[in-house]
Amino acid sequence: MKGKVAKWLPGAAVIFNYDRANFRHDLLASLVVSLVLLPSAFAYADLAKCAPAAGLYAAVVGMVVYALFTSSRHVNVGPDAAIALLVGAAIGPLAAGDPGKAVTLATVLSFLTAGVLFLMAKLRLGIAADFLSSPAMLGFMNGAAAVIVGSQLGKFCGINLEKDNTLLRFWEWAGRIGETDRLTLGVGLVCIVVLAICKWGIRRVPGAVAVFLLAMIAGQFCDFSAQGLAVIGTVDLRVPKAVRPDLALADMTPLFTGALGIALLVFSEGVVLGRSVARRNGYEIDADRELIAFGASNAAAGLVFSFPIGSSQTRTLLNDATGGRTQMVNFLAAGMSAGFVFLAAPWIAKVPSVAIASILVFTGITLIDMRVYKRLWKLHRFSMIVAAVTTIGVLGVGVLPGILLGVLLSLLGVLANIVRPNDALLGCVEGSETLHDVGDDSAAKTIPGLVVYRFYGPLIFANVRFFIERVEKFIRQEKNPVKQLIVDARAIPSVDITAAEQLHDFLERLRARGIEVVVAKAHLPLRETMSAVSGKVAPESKHYEQLAAAVAAYRQQPEKE
Structure with a gap:
């Protein structure tokens, strides 16, 4: 029974067999996650x-349900900027500004997204995640960290930046840096200093928690809003009553196409993020299990009349x-988030937005690893190109297109290795037979x-x-x-029919030129395919099990005039 629970509900298995040594670490992380979640969720x-x-x-129900099904120990789900934009584009025109219709349409979209994800899991399409190479994931992580920084620059400097594209946003920020609000920037820099002290000085104190708690306390003694600083503000916890949108089936097309696009975005972003963090922490995740976890969390979001959710890079x-x-x-953060809103809402409302922005900016900067490009350049230059292009793609054209660009480059690299594999001309050092x-x-x-020619790879057309x-x-x-x-x-593990035919003709031409052809260490499938095409690659006596034996046999041949 325990084995079945661990298989289908990895998160539940964690609860039943929880190692108390992890509690202090999980508690601090969940506190940080919940504090950052609240403003972003709204x-x-x-x-x-x-x-x-x-x-x-x-966010609350999504985190709980996702945690039950996921194989990832670190991925946090909830409202995401890219997904929220897709949701708004799908339901906005249909709702026509009616909050009640928006509730109904968002709920339907959540269930449709969950259905697509469950179908992908049923078809075991998690295998698509195997196309996400390590360089692409490393490039994505750097791009994601930079996206986090770019998304908060406006709040950090008190500038209302308009560009959504990260590169354009950096460019806009650079052009408007003279508009920076000094008080906002000053408070943000103080928060950065606190975060730096906690990270490199007082390491036992989580910097994000320290900043948020200090901001809440300061908000009770200083009216930040009156000083011109943006604050989180009061949140209305009521959801409008659902209203039937009265749409024809043809009018629902945006919902179906939106659900498909959201599902693909949820899966690709979530698996890349999950595998990247898992790799950093020394464990593996199951891509098909993640499809089920994301599907279940979106179905849960629909049950509470909310909208589709996905993985959060930031959290x-x-x-x-x-x-x-x-x-x-995830379990603790869900409870803390709900508790904070209901019990500490007046305190949270007075927290300046720049405090949250400073946490995200600092986190993003510390997560950017430029050394990875240098390391990849030394090991494998094409891998460095894949990582760099993925990073630029995430910044320039968006998260999903950037990931797809990295995948495409990785596949091109695989194709290049197949079409032009490594090979070698073999010889001997004087005085040695090796x-x-x-x-x-x-x-x-x-x-x-x-x-003596060695070919590394399958022989194909x-x-x-x-x-x-x-x-x-x-x-x-x-x-x-x-x-x-x-x-x-x-x-050479295998040979296809086209290659076998051309290879047979080529070897026959060599024999006609007086060049004897010998094969060493050919696998049985290779020999069988060549035999099926038109006879043996070489006479049976000329096939050797060991390369050294073939070379020795040549050396023993009498000199031919």
Whole structure:
């Protein structure tokens, strides 16, 4: 029974088998998450054309339900800016400004989104997450951190920035920096100093919690609003009564297309974020399980007459940065968020918005890791390009397009490796019988009259011409007439029919030129495919189980005039 619970409800299993050593870390992380959640939940509800309370309810029930089903220990769900914008675009024209209709349409959209996610899970489409390479995820994390900073620059400086695109937003901020409100910036810088002291000095005190609590206390003694600072303000916790929108089926098209787009965004963002954080903390997540978790959380949002939700980059990264360890953070944050609103609403209302902005700006800056590009450049330059382009894509064209751009580049890299795989011309060092790659070892020389060629990868229609051209090149560059070609096939797992046919014709042409063809270490499927095309690759006696035996047999042949 416990095994089934752990399989279907990983979060419930965490509760039943909770390690108390994690509680202090989870409690602090959940406090930070809940404090950051409240203003964003209300703000994103406005983007979604819904009542402010809808954002809070979606976040609270969404976190609880998601935590029960998820395999991620760190991802936090709730209202998200990109998703809220899609929701607003889908229901806004249909609701026509009627709050009651907006409630109904948002609820329907939540259930439709959940249905798409459940269908994706049923079809086991979580495999699509395997196309998210490590460089793409690293690039995404840096891009996400920069997006967090860009989204808060206006609030941090007291400037009402209008651009949604992150790069354009940075550019707008740079052009309007002279409009900065000194008091807002001053308070923000004080908050940054407190955060820095807590991070690098008093490490036991979470900086975000310290800043928020100090801001609440200060709000009781100083009227920030009267000084011209923006504050969180009072929140109406009532959700308008649902009203039937009276729409024809044809008019519902925006809801269906919106649900599909939101589901894809929820999945791609959530899995990339989840895998990135999981990789950093040394565990794995199940992409199909995440589809179920996101579907269940959206269905729960619909049950409380709210709008679709997804993973939060900001709160997830804050959860990780402040030491959260298990799904318990979501449970605790849900309870704290509800408790804060109902019990401390008057205090929260007086907190200056710049305090929250400073937490997010500081978190984003500390999460940007520029060293990763240097490290990738040294290890594999194309991987660095994938990471950098993904980062630029996230900043320039948005989170989902940026992720897709990184995936596309990763796939192109895989395709390039298949079409032009690594290969090697093998030779021996003087006084040794061991074969080495001539390109890697300058002391290695080819054996006179012999070409030993190793090909790394499957032989398919897309790379057989490359194989033939490389062999011909190595034959031409030999000073002595080539008498024999040995193909080291240990790294050729398979061959398709097109490649087999072209390879057979090529080897026959070599034999006609007096070049004997020998194959070493060919796997059985490779030999069978070649035999099925038109005879053996080489006579049975000329196929060797070991490459060294094939070379030794050549050396023992008598010299031919």
